[in-house]
Amino acid sequence: MRQETFLRDKLLPISTVIVLLIAIWYVAAVFLNAPFERDTAARAGTEIGFSDLLRNTMAQERPVLPAPHQVVAEIWDTTVNKAVTSKRSLVYHAWITLSATLLGFGIGAALGILLAIGIVHNRAMDRSLMPWVIASQTIPILAIAPMIIVVLNAIGIAGLLPKALISTYLSFFPVVVGMVKGLRSPETIQLDLMHTYNASPAQTFWKLRWPSSMPYLFTSLKVAVAISLVGAIVGELPTGAVAGLGARLLAGSYYGQTVQIWAALFMAAALAAVLVMIVGAAHGAVLKRMGAKP
Amino acid sequence: MTSNPASVVSARNLGLTFETSDGPVNALTGVNLDVAKGDFVSFIGPSGCGKTTFLRVIADLERPTAGTIAINGMTPEEARRRRAYGYVFQAPALYPWRTIEKNVALPLEIMGYPREEQKARIERTLELVNLSGFGKKYPWQLSGGMQQRASIARALAFDADLLLMDEPFGALDEIVRDHLNEQLLKLWARTDKTICFVTHSIPEAVYLSTKIVVMSPRPGRVTDIIESTLPKERPLGIRETPEFLEIAHRVREGLRAGHSYDE
Numbered sequence: 001m002r003q004e005t006f007l008r009d010k011l012l013p014i015s016t017v018i019v020l021l022i023a024i025w026y027v028a029a030v031f032l033n034a035p036f037e038r039d040t041a042a043r044a045g046t047e048i049g050f051s052d053l054l055r056n057t058m059a060q061e062r063p064v065l066p067a068p069h070q071v072v073a074e075i076w077d078t079t080v081n082k083a084v085t086s087k088r089s090l091v092y093h094a095w096i097t098l099s100a101t102l103l104g105f106g107i108g109a110a111l112g113i114l115l116a117i118g119i120v121h122n123r124a125m126d127r128s129l130m131p132w133v134i135a136s137q138t139i140p141i142l143a144i145a146p147m148i149i150v151v152l153n154a155i156g157i158a159g160l161l162p163k164a165l166i167s168t169y170l171s172f173f174p175v176v177v178g179m180v181k182g183l184r185s186p187e188t189i190q191l192d193l194m195h196t197y198n199a200s201p202a203q204t205f206w207k208l209r210w211p212s213s214m215p216y217l218f219t220s221l222k223v224a225v226a227i228s229l230v231g232a233i234v235g236e237l238p239t240g241a242v243a244g245l246g247a248r249l250l251a252g253s254y255y256g257q258t259v260q261i262w263a264a265l266f267m268a269a270a271l272a273a274v275l276v277m278i279v280g281a282a283h284g285a286v287l288k289r290m291g292a293k294p
Numbered sequence: 295m296t297s298n299p300a301s302v303v304s305a306r307n308l309g310l311t312f313e314t315s316d317g318p319v320n321a322l323t324g325v326n327l328d329v330a331k332g333d334f335v336s337f338i339g340p341s342g343c344g345k346t347t348f349l350r351v352i353a354d355l356e357r358p359t360a361g362t363i364a365i366n367g368m369t370p371e372e373a374r375r376r377r378a379y380g381y382v383f384q385a386p387a388l389y390p391w392r393t394i395e396k397n398v399a400l401p402l403e404i405m406g407y408p409r410e411e412q413k414a415r416i417e418r419t420l421e422l423v424n425l426s427g428f429g430k431k432y433p434w435q436l437s438g439g440m441q442q443r444a445s446i447a448r449a450l451a452f453d454a455d456l457l458l459m460d461e462p463f464g465a466l467d468e469i470v471r472d473h474l475n476e477q478l479l480k481l482w483a484r485t486d487k488t489i490c491f492v493t494h495s496i497p498e499a500v501y502l503s504t505k506i507v508v509m510s511p512r513p514g515r516v517t518d519i520i521e522s523t524l525p526k527e528r529p530l531g532i533r534e535t536p537e538f539l540e541i542a543h544r545v546r547e548g549l550r551a552g553h554s555y556d557e
Binding site for chain 2: 187189190192193194195196197198199203207208211214290291292293
């Protein structure tokens with residue numbers, strides 16, 4: 001019974017969309033790659049038949065749009081068939097990006113929470129800091145990322161930390177906004193209750209504001225972890241493309257390796273999905289421990 | 295007139311004016327009242343008469359702008375710092391992430407009672423409000439009446455002699471309310487607390503109280519103070535006796551007199 005509803009409510013709609021997307025992708029691949037095949041045939045002075053055209057558009061070395069199975073084969077080849085320590089392994093590059101993502105996310109979440117606590121408890125911080133927090137996100141990350149890398153390099157900080165700081169720059173924002181809202185979410189009556197007990201600000205924080213903010217925190221963390229990954233990839237672009245998914249993307253576009261680009265894109269998407277799912281699972285576990293209505 | 299130090303609550307010419315964007319609002323004017331130890335005092339009146347505001351002044355949740363008020367001979371702020379009262383709000387205001395026993399433990403944790411003592415008090419107060427065995431449940435697993443009883447247990451858990459109750463049963467249906475009123479009287483008899491109780495129900499006020507304070511709005515003021523002649527032992531049936539109806543009549547008259555004032 002439960003399995004049936006799972007099949008009907010979750011699996012069926014999702015797989016329908018996937019099948020549809022793959023079909024559209026194949027059609028698009030044929031259309032976009034066909035001009036190259038026709039040109040080749042014209043240069044050789046021959047006509048190309050439809051079945052040959054179809055076969056060739058899905059097996060090009062550097063297609064405009066690689067067919068799904070080419071991308072899958074590339075991912076398989078670069079994850080399973082290569083040692084994880086090899087520079088040609090996608091797992092190796094994914095790990096480089098992931099480590100920067102997690103470090104940046106950790107710093108961003110901690111910074112976001114601390115700023116939110118300050119903003120909620122201090123009027124001066126509320127007035128002075130909040131506009132800057134919002135303004136920080138209007139600066140395009142692509143513009144500021146190389147600056148951060150260059151400046152930090154100049155003072156001798158290179159490697160993981162500069163990339164992580166770009167992740168931090170993006171990820172602290174949703175945490176600040178979410179936590180300010182969350183820490184202010186207790187009702188007046190709940191705060192009045194604390195007042196009648198003559199509770200200290202620290203007691204009010206730990207026994208009321210902090211637990212109240214948990215749903216807001218985890219919702220923010222889901223957004224934050226996903227954009228942390230974006231930040232880490234963006235941070236890898238100006239580093240000279242040594243390692244990481246961003247480097248794979250950049251190298252792929254230098255050499256017209258579209259299959260490699262798409263493989264890296266899918267790896268990034270899968271990584272983001274897994275990270276969001278982990279935060280989602282933590283969210284569920286915490287709410288369950290807090291006795292939420294199932 | 296000065297406040298009476300023997301009283302639990304003693305107000306003299308108490309006034310409170312809220313400054314709003316539409317100009318000042320007189321929530322309370324010239325309130326003179328003494329609540330003796332062990333009294334059960336009801337505050338009754340239409341909305342806007344200042345009955346809740348008066349309770350909040352006692353609890354130091356609002357500051358008066360005129361007159362004086364003393365709680366056990368102290369200012370409301372001193373009384374609050376010494377945890378002189380337990381407050382029961384209109385809504386249970388239980389913390390949804392805490393079980394019932396953890397909710398009752400909340401004031402005990404804040405006031406630094408040792409663990410063993412906390413356990414004993416939780417057990418005792420849950421028993422007082424007939425919620426033994428529900429300690430491990432979360433608030434959403436309980437009915438509205440049970441939640442409000444849990445919030446009363448929370449207010450009783452520490453040793454405050456004064457219990458302030460702001461329309462605690464206002465959101466409940468009449469059958470549950472009758473039942474809780476009966477239980478509240480038993481609890482009052484057992485614990486020997488002083489209770490200030492805000493309500494807008496005449497039968498509830500007459501049934502529960504030793505003293506009924508009738509209030510009226512614009513400006514919020516006391517129009518009548520009625521000392522109840524009913525015995526301390528009160529079965530629910532007492533509400534059909536002539537004595538009860540007579541007091542209820544006087545309350546109604548007081549409310550009507552206050553009401554005609556602004557017309």
